[in-house]
Amino acid sequence: MIAAIGSATNVLMAITQALSSDCVASAMCKAWMGAVLSAAVRKTPLQYGEPGPGNEGQLNMTYVLYGHRRSGSLAVEMALAEIGADYEVRDVDLETEAQRNEAYASVNPQRKVPALVTPSGETLTESVAILLTLEDRHPEAELLPRDATERAQALRWLLFVATEIYPLVEINDYPERFSPTEEVAAGLRDVARSIWRRRWLLVESEIAGSPYILRSGFCLTDLYIAVVSRWAQQDAWRPENLPRVERLTAAVAERPVTAPVWSRHRPETTPNRFG
């Protein structure tokens, strides 16, 4: 029975991924996938708990990460893995719009993931703030280089992706939020995707290391690039146009500590889809 649920889930996930590689299912498939996946995906090995009153703010020896598969919480989860921290993930099912629930608003009033509750009970939101806080509190993990010049470049590209690219995904996923009519929404999504591609080409041309963004090697900006670059339904365009981003992502997906996290979120890319 469990095996049957597992394989049905895999098929559903493959369909979803074929239809939409976004951090959120596309508007078209969101409705029916939401109904099916809310039942099926929760039985996958991710096994997130339920967000809700009483869960947040508790003193806990572990970090509690509110997130959803393939979303921005993946970058935070990989950083926690790099640190070697104990953490628990609670699913906020974006396909069923669970982020809109009042219970989740008490964790993040902005109703987005990720949110991280620290072992001392503080709630952090905003993916970059979370990553930089983790880096600050766990310097031994060397999530950013010590060298000031390299560190500046890491921050530069982290912030570029966070501020110039990540926000476009809301327009891609929810164009109706920005548009008075459906027609305008469709056009807006196309514009967002074209800006998306232009900005990623810029990142591509600035990848100084091999395979990572910095010459000095891996840093948390690589986690961010790997996660965000998968979105906005660019699976057909990306490999040919962003070969360095693809190599960087493959390297992140294969790092010993991040590989299990990556493959839970994106089983379709492992093993070795990136060659």
Ligand SMILES: N[C@@H](CCC(=O)N[C@@H](CS)C(=O)NCC(=O)O)C(=O)O
């Ligand atoms: N600025 C926020 C953006 C977070 C964000 O847009 N998260 C997406 C998932 S990748 C989300 O929760 N979307 C749901 C929604 O917009 O309703 C951050 O960096 O954490």
